[in-house]
Amino acid sequence: MTQARTSLRRRGLVVVAAAVLGVVLLSIALGSKALSLPEVWHGLWTPTGAEGDVIVRSLRLPRTALALVAGCALGVAGALMQGHTRNPIADPVLLGVSAGAGMFVAGGIFLLGVTTLYGYVWFGFAGAFLASAIVYFVGNRTRGGATPVTLALGGAAVHALFTALTAGMLILDEQALELYRFWTVGSVSGRPAEITAQMLPFVVAGLVLAAANARGLNSLSLGEDVARALGVRVGLTRLVGMAAITLLTGVAVAACGPIGFVGLMAAHIARSITGPDYRWVLLYSALVGMALMVAADVLGRLVARPSELPVGIMLAFIGAPVFIYLIRRRKPVRL
Amino acid sequence: MKAIRVGPVSAVIRPRHVLVPAVTLVALFAAIVANTGRGEFDIPASDIVGVLLGGGDRTDRLVVLQFRLPRAAVGAMVGAALGLAGAIIQGVGRNPLASPDILGVTAGAGAGAVAVIVLAGEYGAVSGPLAEVGVPLASIGGALAAAVLVYVLAVRRGLSGYRVLLVGVGIQAVLTSLISWLLVKASIVDAGRAIVWLNGSLNAATWENAQAVGIALVVLLPAALVLSFPFGALNFDDDTARGLGVRIDTTRAVLIVIAVLLTATATAAAGPIAFVALACPQLAVRLLGTGTPPLLASALLGAAVTVWADVLGRTAFGAVELPVGVLTAALGAPYLLYLLVRSGKART
Numbered sequence: 196m197t198q199a200r201t202s203l204r205r206r207g208l209v210v211v212a213a214a215v216l217g218v219v220l221l222s223i224a225l226g227s228k229a230l231s232l233p234e235v236w237h238g239l240w241t242p243t244g245a246e247g248d249v250i251v252r253s254l255r256l257p258r259t260a261l262a263l264v265a266g267c268a269l270g271v272a273g274a275l276m277q278g279h280t281r282n283p284i285a286d287p288v289l290l291g292v293s294a295g296a297g298m299f300v301a302g303g304i305f306l307l308g309v310t311t312l313y314g315y316v317w318f319g320f321a322g323a324f325l326a327s328a329i330v331y332f333v334g335n336r337t338r339g340g341a342t343p344v345t346l347a348l349g350g351a352a353v354h355a356l357f358t359a360l361t362a363g364m365l366i367l368d369e370q371a372l373e374l375y376r377f378w379t380v381g382s383v384s385g386r387p388a389e390i391t392a393q394m395l396p397f398v399v400a401g402l403v404l405a406a407a408n409a410r411g412l413n414s415l416s417l418g419e420d421v422a423r424a425l426g427v428r429v430g431l432t433r434l435v436g437m438a439a440i441t442l443l444t445g446v447a448v449a450a451c452g453p454i455g456f457v458g459l460m461a462a463h464i465a466r467s468i469t470g471p472d473y474r475w476v477l478l479y480s481a482l483v484g485m486a487l488m489v490a491a492d493v494l495g496r497l498v499a500r501p502s503e504l505p506v507g508i509m510l511a512f513i514g515a516p517v518f519i520y521l522i523r524r525r526k527p528v529r530l
Numbered sequence: 531m532k533a534i535r536v537g538p539v540s541a542v543i544r545p546r547h548v549l550v551p552a553v554t555l556v557a558l559f560a561a562i563v564a565n566t567g568r569g570e571f572d573i574p575a576s577d578i579v580g581v582l583l584g585g586g587d588r589t590d591r592l593v594v595l596q597f598r599l600p601r602a603a604v605g606a607m608v609g610a611a612l613g614l615a616g617a618i619i620q621g622v623g624r625n626p627l628a629s630p631d632i633l634g635v636t637a638g639a640g641a642g643a644v645a646v647i648v649l650a651g652e653y654g655a656v657s658g659p660l661a662e663v664g665v666p667l668a669s670i671g672g673a674l675a676a677a678v679l680v681y682v683l684a685v686r687r688g689l690s691g692y693r694v695l696l697v698g699v700g701i702q703a704v705l706t707s708l709i710s711w712l713l714v715k716a717s718i719v720d721a722g723r724a725i726v727w728l729n730g731s732l733n734a735a736t737w738e739n740a741q742a743v744g745i746a747l748v749v750l751l752p753a754a755l756v757l758s759f760p761f762g763a764l765n766f767d768d769d770t771a772r773g774l775g776v777r778i779d780t781t782r783a784v785l786i787v788i789a790v791l792l793t794a795t796a797t798a799a800a801g802p803i804a805f806v807a808l809a810c811p812q813l814a815v816r817l818l819g820t821g822t823p824p825l826l827a828s829a830l831l832g833a834a835v836t837v838w839a840d841v842l843g844r845t846a847f848g849a850v851e852l853p854v855g856v857l858t859a860a861l862g863a864p865y866l867l868y869l870l871v872r873s874g875k876a877r878t
Contacts, residue, residue: 289699329867336871344695345870348627351699352866355804359859362729363852455703504711511707519683519700522693 204475207468211482215263218489222259223251225493227501257388262488262506264391265383265447266457268398270484271405272443273458274465274476276327278412279436280334282346283463283521287323287444288455290346291353295326296448298357301364312393312449319445326353327440381454381507383492394446401442405477408435412473454507456514457484457491463521547824550817554830561837562602566594568844604735604799605840605854606833607743609806611796613832614747615789616807617814617823618754622785626815627695627869629808630793634676634701636804639797640728641705641712642672647724648716666742666798673794676701677786730803730855732840739799746795750788751829757785758825803855805862806832812869 224235230247237243238251269287276285276292287293299322303315333349411432414422419429447454458480464487465479488506491513495504532543563582567573573590580586581594616629630636646668684697713724760776771778793807810832811823817831818824836854839861843852 284696289703333867333870347696347699348632349867349870351632351702352863352870355859356863359729359804359856359863363856363860366729366850366852366856502715505714508707508711511703515700515704518703519697522696522700523683 200470204469207479208482211468211479211486215482215486215489218486218493219259219263222262222489222493223255226250226255226496227503253388254384257391258383258386258492259489260391261386261394261450262383262492263485264394264398265451265454266461266485266488267481268394268401268443268447268484269454269457269488270461270465270480270482271402271458271477272440272447273460273484274462274473274480275405275408275412275436275440275443276458277462278416278473278476279433279440280331280346281416282334284347284459284518286455286457286459287440287448288354288453289459289518290327290330290350291355291357292323292326292330292350292440292444293448293453293455294354294357294361295322295324295329296320296445297453298322298361298364299325300449301361305364312390316393316397316446316449319449320441321445322357323445323448324437324441326357327437327444329353331437381452381510382505383451383488384503384505386450390450394450397442397446401439401446402481404435404439404442406474408432408439409474409477412436413471416471416473452507454488454510456510456518457487459521460514460517461487463517546818547827550814551827551830554827554834558606558830558834558837561834561841562599562606564841565602565605565837565844566598568841569593569598600737600740601732601735601840602837603737603740604743605732605837607740607747608732608796608800608803609810609832609834609836610829611743611747611750611792611832612803612807612836613810613814614751614754614825614829615792615796616809616832617811617825617828618758618785618789618792619807620811621758621822621825622782622789623694625695626812627808627866628698629805629811630673630789631802631804631807632695632702633680633698634705635673635680635790635793636797636802636807637702637705637709638676638679639669639673639794640802641708642668642670642675643798643801644709644712644724644728645672647727648712666795669798670791670794672705673790673797676705677790681786727801728855729853730801730858731853732800733851733853735800743795743799746792750792751825754785754788754825757781757788801853801855803836804859805866806836806858809862809865810835812865 223239224230224232228250230238230250234247235251238245238248242248242252273286276287276290277283296319299318300315303309303318309315309318330346330349330353334346411422411427414425414427415429415432417425422432423429461480461484462476464483465476469475469479487510491509492506494513495506495509498504498509534541534543563575563578566578567575573594577586577590578594581590586594612630619628619630619633620626643665646664650664680694680698680701683701684694709728713728716724760771760774760778760781766774768778796803811828813835814820814824814827814831815822818827836858839857840854843854843857
């Protein structure tokens with residue numbers, strides 16, 4: 196079994212990487228303005244400032260890059276959340292973590308007048324941390340660990356709370372509302388190109404922490420007592436995991452707005468290929484997250500031509516049925 | 531405790547069951563007076579009470595009855611409808627966490643109404659027959675569609691399972707993003723109105739709104755009360771309830787439709803006001819010490835809580851008036867968290 200599993204994991208990696216590459220190419224080639232392939236090629240390699248070149252270089256490339264980075268961050272965050280809560284339906288938006296980050300970011304932007312990503316990403320971290328702490332606390336207080344239901348409902352409550360507080364802040368100001376309603380659906384278009392570069396340090400830090408967390412997470416999935424007996428420092432592992440989740444979710448939300456269901460789907464797809472080993476699950480989740488995010492963005496551009504559906508809405512339309520399917524399964528996924 | 535017998539009908543009267551509703555009624559009345567007094571110029575409470583009892587001078591009468599009372603009246607009736615709907619769903623489902631907001635019914639009503647506001651309205655205000663018939667109808671349609679969807683996807687062995695809650699969360703996610711999409715498509719004026727509406731606002735409440743909710747309450751409340759006699763039996767498992775002579779499937783279906791209609795009319799009038807339907811029946815259960823959510827007390831509590839939340843939203847933040855839905859969500863969400871923690875501890 197291990198032999199077969201290992202070779203499946205290796206071959207799967209090639210397939211998933213190819214899928215990422217494929218959707219990236221599609222994302223550059225397709226959009227509301229139809230460009231021929233030679234035009235796209237021209238824009239990529241020998242830009243002269245023609246309309247097609249500008250579209251490719253200043254619109255499609257940046258949003259593809261942003262979608263890649265955000266998808267990677269959210270995919271890994273979702274897998275980490277599912278691992279730490281041992282809960283198959285954990286996801287940054289469903290557990291209210293994105294809403295927490297969103298409220299703090301909105302507060303930073305609209306109340307304190309912070310304008311740069313470097314400025315408000317810290318608010319995103321604070322909010323993400325606060326929200327995950329609340330959800331974790333609620334889950335932990337229940338007997339025998341958090342069930343999917345307590346977590347999901349706790350998440351829904353936290354989500355509602357933070358969303359209401361955000362709305363309360365924003366009703367004061369129509370201009371803020373104008374910005375906010377586009378921000379709140381989660382989108383990768385229309386963000387300044389340098390945002391992606393600014394996100395990178397935080398995402399890399401988060402990914403490093405996640406990678407360091409993988410072994411501990413493997414032991415923790417046997418239960419805290421067994422993990423402790425195996426010599427894992429449970430508190431430290433949990434803390435590193437929380438830090439990684441906070442970093443990844445906070446920065447993704449600060450850059451793109453709340454985007455749900457990527458983490459949920461990425462982790463499940465990853466686990467169905469790799470089995471339970473988190474070293475592989477995390478790696479695959481990163482790649483699958485990227486592919487899903489870019490693919491959803493491309494789809495959103497195509498289904499509502501000439502306008503487009505923001506990626507956050509597209510993902511909810513795809514992801515919610517997956518979520519419901521996961522719940523309806525006769526034999527629930529055990530983590 | 532005292533038992534009363536009149537011919538074949540018997541009932542048990544507990545002091546709490548009289549006292550709590552009475553106190554709630556007083557609180558509701560106080561909230562209405564406080565809410566009505568607040569405005570461009572404040573009217574002292576004594577004058578308002580005078581007007582409400584049929585006296586008062588002409589200016590006060592005009593201002594209170596024409597301009598200010600609709601807000602409080604719509605708030606009270608919407609709250610009552612939501613409290614009642616929540617009590618019905620929690621009673622029928624034997625599930626203390628079920629409520630129209632969590633099951634996605636409210637979001638369905640919201641999506642229907644926003645679709646009409648954004649797609650058919652001009653400058654965010656639908657007028658004429660579209661406003662009077664279109665928005666409520668769309669909202670009822672959306673609510674029913676969401677309810678049917680949840681039912682089809684979730685119900686295998688009754689509503690008691692947790693699956694139904696999670697499916698509701700999923701449906702809600704889809705509908706919420708549908709609403710967000712409609713808002714992005716809309717012009718900023720439409721979006722501004724729609725977002726205020728979406729947070730549950732009584733700002734634009736008129737006597738027409740009050741009328742619509744009032745009619746729904748007058749028709750549906752007695753129906754619910756009559757049909758809820760077998761609630762006690764529904765508390766047992768399905769077989770026992772059948773054995774006790776309850777036609778559970780019919781009763782359950784009709785009661786749920788009533789709850790959905792109540793939610794939809796309330797949502798059409800004031801937007802989705804979060805957590806009233808979830809929290810008030812639970813409060814009522816705790817205050818009265820009953821097994822199932824008491825319908826009338828839940829409705830009364832819903833009314834009082836909603837109007838008080840509106841008063842709070844209008845007065846607590848200085849010049850800024852927050853929509854009532856923001857307040858109820860901010861107060862109700864921690865309460866849901868508390869219920870979760872408690873129920874987790876109590877489970878054996």
